[in-house]
Amino acid sequence: MKVIVSVFNNLLTDQRVEKVCKTLSEDGVYNIELIGNNWGGLPEMTRSYPVSRLILKSKILRYAYVEFQWKLYRKLLETADRNTILLSNDLDTLLPNYLVSRKLKIPLVFDSHEIFTEMPSLTGRFTQKIWRSLESFIVPKIQYMMTASESYADWFHKTYEIPRPVVVQNFPLKMANTQDYNQLNSPKIILYQGVINPYRGLDKLIPAMADIEAELWIAGDGPRKIEYQELTKSLKLENKIRFLGKLVPSKLREITQTADVGLSIEENHGLSYYFSMPNKISDYVQARIPVVVSDFPEMRKVVDEFQVGKKIANYTELGKKINTVLQNGKQFYENSLNSAADKYCWEKEEPKITALFEKVKAENF
Template structure:
C-alpha cells in the first residue's frame, strides 16, 4: 500500500506558524506525503520546506471577507486534491468547515487541531463574528472523532462543553543543544515574542518600564495592536526603554531569545482562550533556558509549580509587574538554570510528537 497523504490546511501565511511547521515535518519524516495549504492574505514571505506547500490567493481586504473567501477556495482545492488515500488535517476553526464537508463526502479521516479556543478569542468578544464561530463550533466539534488541542485546560473545556476528548499535543519547541549561560547584557533585556494584540499584557509591560532602570523591553512580532502600542511608547516617552523588532523568521527569533535575560508571557483573562492557554512563548523561553515572567493563569501556574523556571506576576498593575521584572533580573539566569534544564527535557517537541503520531496511526492502518 502506498504512503498515506496528509493534506494540512490553515488560515495562515505559514511563514511564522511553528506548530504547523513541526507537525508537517514530523509527519514528513515518518513517511506521510504532505500537502500544506495556507493563504497569502497580508503577504506571502519566501520560505522553503522539504514537502509541497501552497498559498491560496485572497483578494479580500478585510479579515471577515478573507475568511469566507479562504473557506470557499479551500473547499474546492480539497475537493480536487483529496482521495481515498487522504487524511485531512484542519488547523483551527477557521479552516474546519471545508475539511469537514470533504471528509464526510469522501468518508475519509479528518483530524482537527484546535490551537486555541477560537470562539473565545479576545478580539471577537461580544461581536457578531463570535456568534458565528460559536455556532460552527457547536455544530461540528461534537461530531469529530479525532481532535487535538494545545493544553490540558483546553482539552477539559472542550470535553465539558461538547463532550469531546482531544489529545493534548503541546506546542513545545524541539530540543536545543547549546545556550550561553550568561548574556552579560547592559542594559538587561526583557523579551516579549509573539503576536501583538489585546489581552497579552503588552501595554502593561510597556508602562512598567517607567519603573525600571538599565533595562530594555524588546517586543518581537507583529499584529493588530502594534501601531497602537508603538504610539503608547511614544506618548509615554519610553523610546529608549522599549524596542519593537517586528516580525522575525523563527530561526532569527531563536538567536534573539537565547540572549534575553528574561522572557514575558503575561496574558490577561480575555476569555476562555487566553485563560486556559499555554502560550508557545513560555515553552520557547524554557527551551532557550531563559527565565520566564508569567501570568497568574492555570496552565502557567502549573508550569511554575512543576518547575522552578521563573516568577508569576501578582496582577497586571504596571508597578507590580516592574517589581516582578526586577526580582527575576536580580536573581539572574543561574538561579533558575536547574529548573529550566529539567523543564526543557520534559517540555519539548520530541515528547509531544509521539502523541501526534499515535493519532495518525489510528487512521493509517
C-alpha cells in the first residue's frame, strides 16, 4: 500500500510530517513517498523512504502557492495509482490532493496542523477570503481528517458540521530525564524556540528582559528577526539576548535541555494561535524544563493538570511569572515534568495514526 505525503516546505525541520511518515513506514504495511518543495532552500537530508522536492521558481509566497498547486497536481498524477492513499498536510496542499483523489478514485487523508484560514498572516487580507472559499468547498467533502489539537478538532467539527477529526498532537518522542540538577546555569537561561513571526510575544519579552536576571536565547528564524535584533540593540540588551538562528532538530534538543525555563507566549491574534498546542511546549516538557505559557485553552491544560510552570493572562505579568519559575528552579518541577512527559509524547499519538490508516485501508481496498 502506497502513501503519498505532501507538504508545502523543504521538509528539513517539519518534525510532525517526519514523525507521521516514520510511524507509517515502520508499520510494515505502507510504502511512504514524501513530496515537499524548495521554499526556504534545499538543505541536505536523508530519510528511510523516497523523498522529492518540487522546484519553485516564484520568489513571492502567493505566487509560489499557485505554482506549487499545479506542480503538485502533476506530480501526484505521475506517482499515484489505484493502490494509493493520499496524505495532504495543511490547506496549501489540499486542492491538488483532492482533485487527484477524485480523478483516480483513491482515498484522501487531510492533516490540518493548524486552522490555516485563521492564521495572523491572513487576518483581514483578501487572500483570507480565497483560502476560506477553498476550505469551505473541500473540507465538508473530506471523509478522513486529523488535526493537531482538541480545540482545532472542535472548531472544524462545529464550523463545517463534519465528523470530529482525529486528534494527533505533535508531541516529541519520549525522552529520559537527563537533567543534572547540581549543574546550575549562571546566568540562568530563558528559551524561546520557534519561528520569529509577529504575535509570538517577542516584542513584549525583549523589553521585559531589562528587569529579569537571566539570558534570553531565541532559537529560530523568521521575518521579524532583524526587527527584534534592532530592538535589542536600541534597548542596549545585547549582553542578555542571543539569537541562535534556525537549528536542526537534534541541535535544538541539546539547547533546550540546557535552559531553565521555556516560553510559549503567543498573542490572541486569530483562532489558529488561540486554539493551538505549540510543539515547543511538549519539547520543553520532554527536556524537563518548566514553562511560562499564554493562558489559552490548550496551553493552560498543561499547567493546570501538571503544575509545570506558570500562565500569563497578559504581558504585564510576564516578567513576574518568569522570575517566579527561575527562582523556584528546575528541580522544583521535576516530578511534575516527569508525569507530564509520560503523557505528552509521540508514543501516545502513534496508535491514533495507525488506527486511522487501517480504517482507510479497510474501507477502500
